[in-house]
Amino acid sequence: MNNEYIIRFSSLKDGVHEFDYTIGKEFFEHIEYSEIKNAELEVNLFLEKKATMMILNFGITGQVEVMCDMCTDNFKIDIETFDELIYRFGNEDLGDEKVIVIYPNEIEINITHPIYEFMSLSIPSRRVHEDKSDCNKDMLKDISNYLLVDDLQSETVDNIEESTEIDPRWSALNKLKNK
Helix, strand or coil: CCHHHEECHHHCCCEEEEEEEEECHHHHCCCCCCCCCCEEEEEEEEEEECCCEEEEEEEEEEEEEEECCCCCCEEEEEEEEEEEEEEEECCCCCCCCCEEEECCCCCCEECHHHHHHHHHHCCCCCCCCCCHHHCCHHHHHHHHHHHHHHHHHHHHHHHHHHHCCCCHHHHHHHHHHCC
């Protein structure tokens, strides 16, 4: 793991500290099971250290390369997110995912996973080219041909199911479903 994302807070004085990071392809090489393999991101982090806690404010902007849900080609989308994370000094976990406990023997924090999680959560769930004409037409045609064959197979399965007699124990449930 890259030590660039480890902050040794024990040597920081109380007050606000600013950290800037540029994230690219190498960042994702160290994250297991990441569906994102490339990005061009700027992370601006303000860490406010207090006697009992640290408040981290992340600003993440840039582009992330994702796969199009329609044609499976990669393309870049813009992201922008601002998130806060609190690290509390102590011995007891509060059960809040936004508050992380730092035990007395700890002297540093690793911000790799918070950056990755905030960035991942800012990516839309539906990922398609903004301009549909940018989609890979050959792949769309192949997918369309596959779906057509798949639909024909589904119709055959539906016909078989319709011709099969329904167990009377389940017919009462079907009546409830159709209300």
